Amino acid sequence: MNPWGPLGVLRFELRRSLSAGRLALWLLVALFPMALILLTQLRAAQTMSPGYSQEAMIALLFLLIVRVASVLGLLLWATPAVQSEIEARTWLYVATRPQGPGSLVLGKYAVAILWSFTSAVAATTLAVPVAELEHGLRTWGVLTALAFLAVLAYGALFTFIGTLIQRRAMVVAILYIVLVEGALSLIPATINRFTVGFRLLSLLVQWMELDLSERSEQYQMLFTDAHPLTHLLILLLYSGGLLTAAMFRARRGGYQIEPED
């Protein structure tokens, strides 16, 4: 594929996205993990309780940044990839270019990753120091790497949903995240291995060298000690596969644009 198409979309969308509303949203996503960590610590101080353990705090940061903050940005950026073009009545112009639909999908995916990952990095940078961890820098590095993998995988998933379902794609994406990535990944059974969350959690446990050997057997089924490269490969294949499917679907077109003449 000619690289200028996706680059053109990336450049165009980045310029358009620099609005007060979008920037406020980016800031909100970047700030809320830190705000929640602060609140938990404030509450612990008020009740004179010891607060979260190091492991629990890392898990909380993982949940807030990798599983929530990354997803929030992507929902807004990746899911409406095609629908926003149809609403702006620009889909026809894109779809009638030789590599238009594929370039649009790739370009918008890149924009979604850029916005979501930068907000996740900002969230990590703000929240980790507040969490007062022993290995703050290492935690920052691991969470940043996991956030990157999360936006790659979830971005591809949401882009695919956005090309597959023309209307209410965001609702479907939220339902998928809640039911599959939320509920299914926490079921201690083989089925949770099919989720992105399972791979991310396994990488967190390994990269942070969390000792969870004393936990129950069921708890230990929420992650695996397979080599990190296995997880990375699976996540990359997952992202690449969904992105390819999204490009194929967009190229096939057939979206309802307006009342037909």
Place this chain on the structure above:
Amino acid sequence: MEATPHAPPATAPEPAVVPPADVPPPVIELERITRLYGTVIGVNDMTLSLPSGAYGLVGPNGAGKTTLIGLITGLLRPSRGQVRIFGVDPCRHRHVLGRIGLCPASELLLPRTSARGWVVEMMMLQGYSPRAAAERAESALVRTGLKEVMHRPIETFSLGMRQRVKLAQAIAHEPDLLILDEPFNGLDPIGRFEMTELLQDWIGQGKTLILASHVLPEVEAVTDAFLLIYGGRLLASGTADELRELVAELPQQVTLYGRDVDRLAGRLADQPWVDSVRLSPDRLTLRIEARRAGELYRNVTHWIGSDRLHVERMSGAEGELSALFSVLTRRHRGYAG
């Protein structure tokens, strides 16, 4: 349909013929294409072969023009039949889309975007590098008269200026086939004149143009080759004169006004091509339903001259293309003939 400098013959509904290897294929070939939307027919069993030239795609709203354009540009797949553009299927061989420039009818709703920025993006989607895309975009925007305002947001543009932006993105990559869907929408008289000039210049370069519109005089100002579409079917194709000849063989209603029309009634009553003759009580208006309009016009004008009859006015004469269309449409609906 005769070949004209602007528009070589269009054939319909004959099946498309495969040309010899050294002859370039027709620009557009449709072979018995049908497009269904559920149970609704958008285009119905249409066969057409168009060589390079300029054509007006004319039909009322809902006739199937946009569906046909969607099929030509690979946006829609035919439910049945084959579409070939420059000899290949645009859905399978998407590279051919690079030779097409499309200016759709729908309004642009792009906030926070300059005309230049958007056309540059379109050119990059076409495969041009940022520099080449910028050069082409600027050149096209100058050509469409937007030189001074190309950096302004599109949302601040008038409807006519937005039409020009749409046209700019369609011509910026110098396509061989330009398709415009209702390009005169929103243009003021000066804008219409300029658009017409620009399109005539385009045709003068020997490139192919499909101009879809439901306003006939706008099309007539650009080309005299027409494709008349209604109900998803191609009703007729040809030059305006050829279509008038065609209509001459169709049933028509004609009304004559004047003090001697009663004398014409007597002559008309015996003619085999006349279905009915109705004279008003004041004997000043004569309404004729003729099976073959051509015969009617030839004979009536002859009798008026030979008998020195006083006839003030004749209405329903199909001299205007709009009237031609009305007759063809009525025929298609089964109201006449």
